[in-house]
Amino acid sequence: MKIAVYGASGYQGKLVLAELARRDIDMRLVGRNATRLLEAATTVGTAAGAGAAQQRVADTDDHDALVAAFRGCDAVINCAGPFTSSGPAVVRAAIAAGCHYVDTAGEQLYTKAVFDTFTGDAQRAGVTVVPAANDGxxxxxxxxxxxxxxxxxxxxxxxxxxxxxxxxxxxxxxxxxxxxxxxxxxxxxxxxxxxxxxxxxxxxxxxxxxxxxxxxxxxxxxxxxxxxxxxxxxxxxxxxxxxxxxxxxxxxxxxxxxxxxxxxxxxxxxxxxxxxxxxxxxxxxxxxxxxxxxxxxxTYGITAVIAVEAARRLAADGAEPGVLAPAQAFDPxxxxxxxxxxxxxxxxxxxxxxxx
The missing domain is CATH 3.30.360 (Dihydrodipicolinate Reductase; domain 2)
Incomplete structure (x- = not known):
């Protein structure tokens, strides 16, 4: 199993990396800045024994780069806010790459937009999208x-x-x-x-x-x-x-x-x-x-635990394709x-x- 983390060098992203490393789950670090990604990979590798995690540079305005960065992974965890402006590009790329998707967003209108925009695309791709996999x-x-x-x-x-x-x-x-x-x-x-x-x-x-x-x-x-x-x-x-x-x-x-x-x-x-x-x-x-x-x-630490477990369950057990609420994707x-x-x-x- 391999899980990509977008926004891996951010505050929430690094907590997600640490949780993936703690659970010995293979990861790929994706973000906008190569230097910051390397720093995040080094920190996680040193502190949590993750080894040489993969890194890919891709911005949200480059769909092809995002798809290439996610391809070969089982799921994507998106930690890069603000999600209202940048999140849809990451969802779209994850679906195109054939990856399940979860994010840590807390933005209500963005969450609704994911349901309104991507349900059909996710169903056709056979993947599951679960927005707002956070502490609340x-x-x-x-x-x-x-x-x-x-x-x-x-x-x-x-x-x-x-x-x-x-x-x-x-x-x-x-x-x-x-x-x-x-x-x-x-x-x-x-x-x-x-x-x-x-x-x-x-x-x-x-x-x-x-x-x-x-x-x-x-x-x-x-x-x-x-x-x-x-x-x-x-x-x-x-x-x-x-x-x-x-x-x-x-x-x-x-x-x-x-x-x-x-x-x-x-x-x-x-x-x-x-x-x-x-x-x-x-x-x-x-x-x-x-x-x-x-x-x-x-809240930030438990969000990392929830996002990683949600992505792991989607990758390991699957769920109905489409955009789902947490209670639709997982047994409560x-x-x-x-x-x-x-x-x-x-x-x-x-x-x-x-x-x-």
Whole structure:
């Protein structure tokens, strides 16, 4: 098995390389800059025993070079954001090379565009594309499917992300935020009665965390679960939120110069202090509520674990060709169980009244 990593020299890309090396999976490093690729290969080879990993230089505006870089690999993991502008070229090249594809994107409109644009191409090529294989969308989408197995006729699903500690965002995450800032400030898409719509008022402005004495203020935010969940769960409404205090951090002006002056990403010590809680709250049409809770630490590190395992499973076991949500491509219980040794815990609680 060989897995190509696009954006291999970036912050998230290097974490993916380290995870591939830890699992002794053959890899090919692909990116825009030969010097940075060599540095990344040397770092992984020295630190994780990867040996002389292959390197290929290819930019997103050179389709033929990208296809050649991916050819001969079983899957591609794309870590190069901002995905909204550069991601489609990588998906297109992976499909043309006959490779399964996953990415670490957190950009909601990009995730929807992958479904809208590449489903037919992937089906015809016999490959599977799974966007947003990251710390939030993958476990959230998987556990939502388990909720739907417990409670039938779901009316509404609300997804909420809470992250504390961790030393802040990587430069790549900030660049993605800047590129999609209008969608972020507008709250992104909601799913309503069979379609995705922008400008829909939030149904929830507070969410109560497990064991919390009082509700926490939240704001609508464009999370990819809004795109993926309705593809495998019959539901009338899906919306997503983040902690209002965290969202306010993006109100500060960010220029390319400011971003370039920041550290590449959180240090390993900072990542160890980070904690996240993701809530998936569902309400059935008869008013019964059910909550899924995902807890863990180190969003960037667990994203690397999820992306590598998703690509490995596609390469080893296959899935239905096309563009799929995580819960369509993988068995939810099996994948979530795999994540447990990596610090991910999850629970499902059913109650008789809606969660607020």
């Amino acid at each position: 969308c993958a476990p959230g989408d998987l556990i939502a499917h388990l909720l739907a197995e417990r409670v039938r006729s779901i009316e509404e699903i609300s997804v909420s992300h809470f992250v504390t500690g961790g030393g802040g965002f990587s430069r790549g995450s900030l660049r993605s935020a800047v590129e999609t800032i209008d969608a972020i400030k507008a709250g992104g898409l909601s799913y309503d009665d069979g379609g995705w719509r922008s400008g829909t008022p939030a149904r929830h402005t507070t969410v109560t965390l497990p064991d919390a004495p009082r509700p926490t203020d939240v704001v609508k935010c464009p999370l990819s679960e809004v795109v993926t969940i309705p593809r495998h769960i019959p539901v009338r409404h899906v919306e997503s939120h983040v902690d209002a205090a965290v969202a306010a951090q993006l109100d500060a002006p960010l220029t390319p110069g400011i971003i370039d002056s920041l550290p590449e990403g959180p240090t390993e010590a900072d990542r160890r202090t980070q904690r996240f809680t993701y809530l998936i709250d569902a309400v059935s049409r008869d008013g019964q509520s059910i909550r899924g809770v995902v807890r863990g630490h180190d 219980t099996s994948f979530l169980t795999f994540l447990a040794p990596h610090g991910i815990s999850w629970t499902i609680t059913v109650s008789d009244t809606p969660t607020t």
